[in-house]
Amino acid sequence: MEKENYDQLGQEIFHHVGGKNNVTKLIHCMTRVRLTLKDESKADIDKLKAIPGVLGVVEDETLQVVVGPGKVNKVAQSMVDSVGVKLGEEFPNQDLSHADKNLDEQTNENKALAKQKYNKPNKFKSVLKSLANIFVPMIPALVGAGIVAGVASILQNLLTAGTLGGDAVTQLVTVLNVIKNGLFTYLAIYTGINAASEFGATPALGGTVGAVTLLSGVTTDTTIQNLFNGQDLAAGQGGIIGVIFAVWILSLVEKRLHKWIPDSIDIIVTPTLSLLAIGLATIYLIMPIAGVVSDALLQFINFVLNVGGPVAGFILGALFLPMVMLGLHQILIPIHLEMINQMGNTPLLPILAMSGAGQVGAAFALWLFLRHDKQQTELVQNIKGALPVGLLGVGEPLIYAVTLPLGRPFITACLGGGIGGAVIGMLGHVGAIAVGPSGWALIPLIANNKALYYIIGLVAGYIGGFILTYFFGIPKELRAEAKTPTNIIQQEAQETTDSVIVPATAHADAFTIKAPANGQLITLDNVPDEVFSTGMMGQGAAIKPSDGKIFSPVTGTVQTIFPTKHALGLVGEHGEEVLIHMGLDTVNLKGTGFDMLVTEGQSVSVGDPLVNMDLPLIQSAGYQTVIPIIITNSSDFKSINSPAEQLVTAGDVIINVNEAKNSAS
Incomplete structure (x- = not known):
């Protein structure tokens, strides 16, 4: 069956379920197109069954139109493409009568019309929007696990510093870490699933690609070598950004294979070839390239450390977050441990911790600027949820759900971290007696009674991230939205005019x-x-x-x-x-x-x-x-x-x- 026939089949299904306007959501499984209908009485079951290519119809919580394996993903994709949404997304309300529209629907329509005029799409905005779509669904888990991680970190650091003791506290820390690791250990898998949904690939395949980067089954006796430098690959090498890139390639390969592979064997051949190709590319290209970058970065860090002072502090504080995103921060652990072994503490860790302070300052600036903008209620709520976690030294919610999807605030946050790092570098002799999370949680581990210096650095990072973001980091579309009459007219139904x-x-x-x-x-x-x-x-x-x-x-x-x-x-x-x-x-x-x-x-x-x-x-x-x-x-x-x-x-x-x-x- 040619592609235009899949299009025709999809449109005939729409026609006999009461039209696109009668559909609120569409997904598919292995053999069936599953449609959630507004009015099930509008579906003509007999005519649906009579459509050439339809093998049967199942009436359940969703209306299930059976078209068979191999065909179903092509038909479903054609149907959502014709509406302009992704699989699983809500269909837009179309051609509703005035009587059927409530105030909320009119408000949403007003906003959509304004966005069409004022928010011109471009590739950079599309990339940022995709990042937001990947990480925003994980915000509740990131915030919850982040709070747990922060509490566990404080307790662990107090244990390490000798302030607390006892088996009960140790057991509690272990339990909290198990809960926290349920998300952060497998974050690559969750990211792969959401990235696949965003890019139009099979979510389970996306999660599997994310799991590949964890190198499950690899031991010290059975390692995988980096093709470029012969060193052993490390789990997580390539980071979350590497997972997203790999899943994006997966989506391109899978879609192309769906077109090429005959329907009768598509369900077997396409996922197998897709997973094999992208799995190999991840292991032998994406992760090794990240490893080469790691080596170069390690040499650069050693050079910066030799320079010392505020300049080194600024560079390291500003660059640490990009390193985390690329999974390159793991290379610093041996450096920390060697410093602790030789000097009794690591002066590198407090400097790198300033990167999180920049994120916190940037988030405060965004909250202050947007707190009265009713169109950004969701973003403001995300900031409120992520800020306490960031203060405790867990930066993922702020990075992936707030600053990175907005683009410019991520850069100003990094620079704010650089300012905090420069202050620590200028004060000097601020070290940590063990490797632990940053933020407030690191205070108990600061050596030689220099906790006050560390706190001064944190405050400098907060202020630097705040000022740079408030004046230079607010995306221009958000700044314009909060400062022009467009904001007023968009909010004319049920919204106040605070900004x-x-x-x-x-x-x-x-x-x-x-x-x-x-x-x-x-x-x-x-x-x-x-x-x-x-x-x-x-x-x-x-x-x-x-x-x-x-x-x-x-x-x-x-x-x-x-x-x-x-x-x-x-x-x-x-x-x-x-x-x-x-x-x-x-x-x-x-x-x-x-x-x-x-x-x-x-x-x-x-x-x-x-x-x-x-x-x-x-x-x-x-x-x-x-x-x-x-x-x-x-x-x-x-x-x-x-x-x-x-x-x-x-x-x-x-x-x-x-x-x-x-x-x-």
């Missing part, structure tokens, strides 16, 4: 907002939409227009035009940020009925034409034409009031703004 448009440079003591249209002036509390009537978006007024001509109510700049043209944001000469929302729920018209006469960035004066609304068309579509006029930065002003309800003409005063709280921002 609003560009702040004003100066406010007059009093000024007015003019009517943008002819019609009946009404108070906001009489607008039949609680987002506006409750003042959720800010204070202002509303007009029931008598015609469709909309004019500028202020002199200023057109800051934002919503993609569906039903709303626009202006910034006036006094710093007022004005949202004009033309009609209620008119986002569903997707631009129909609105003739936009201005462009973003255009300067306008009071009375300049902005938009022509087709009132009859909007009303015939079942939508109200009332126009809320909102000052979205109302909190910047002491009082905002509107005249009594009356008939107004465009240009009449409808809002009085008095006594700015701040004369400058």
Whole structure:
């Protein structure tokens, strides 16, 4: 069967289950396409069974369409590709009637439309998004295991330092480490599974590729040699990044084999060849290359250590996190042990520990900047969960779930770690009596009563990571989102305006907002939409227009035009940020009925034409034409009031703004 036939089979299945709009999720097993339906009564089972290529239909919790091994992955992939989602992802709501849309669905649609306009895709963003998709599902486990690991580390370090003792504490540490190792020992496997799901490979194969890097079964008597330098491969060599790269190659190989291998033997041949090819490539190419890099890096570290001082501290503190990601940090353990053997402590470990301090500082900066951005609630929650773990010296949640997927904050975090390392290098003679986790957990192991110096270095790393990230590390799309009117319009349904448009440079003591249209002036509390009537978006007024001509109510700049043209944001000469929302729920018209006469960035004066609304068309579509006029930065002003309800003409005063709280921002 040719590929276009798989496409045809998939579309026929969609047709007889009530269309793509009736499907919420699609996955497959060895022989069946499994569909989760919104309305199971829309599925025509008899017609499904009659489709050429369908072997049977099973009605269970999901509707299972049996197409046979070899075919099923091709048919399922074709079906999700036609919708634009991945296997297992929720299907987007399509062609819902206005009556069927609740406020949350409208809000999500608004956000999606805005993202299409303002978040232009590129390859770098796609890579970061894939990293986030791989690691974000692991956040609960990373945080939970990280807390356990942090507690175990503190107890172990107190035992090592002689502060604590006893078999009971030792047993407790052992138990906590067993729990912690359930995640961190096998992190490569979990990463491989999630990476396979992200790249479209078989998750079990991805997990197996991750497990290959653990070198199970390899002993001191049965080693695998590095082809490049003849040394023995070490478990974990290549790190998490190596696993992700290997699974990405796996996805390319597996997809290509699915096209080439006949359906009758696809289930046997494709996974076998895929696993064999990528397993060998991982063992004989990816891991050895990482080993060569390890050797070169070891020589570099020895050189840096010989240089000494703040320069060495900065370089080592800044580079340690990339080493961890590549699995190269293991090469440092022999160095630590040799230093402890010769000197009684390792001065290298406290310097490297500063890398985690940079991550913590960066995370604090991201939290402070985004804490009021309702579109980034998930990211803010991730930061809150990962920060305590990072303070305890477990950096994986912060690295993989926060800074690395965002890109720029990872770099500023590394530089922040470099600052902490430079401070430790400058103070000198700060060493650890044993190898242990970083962060606060390392304090009990600091030798020669130099714990205060170590804490000073931590604080320097926190501050360095914070400042560099806050001013230079916030991705520009997040910075723009938090500072422009786009953020306000995107959040118009059920969201507040805590992080609003560009702040004003100066406010007059009093000024007015003019009517943008002819019609009946009404108070906001009489607008039949609680987002506006409750003042959720800010204070202002509303007009029931008598015609469709909309004019500028202020002199200023057109800051934002919503993609569906039903709303626009202006910034006036006094710093007022004005949202004009033309009609209620008119986002569903997707631009129909609105003739936009201005462009973003255009300067306008009071009375300049902005938009022509087709009132009859909007009303015939079942939508109200009332126009809320909102000052979205109302909190910047002491009082905002509107005249009594009356008939107004465009240009009449409808809002009085008095006594700015701040004369400058």
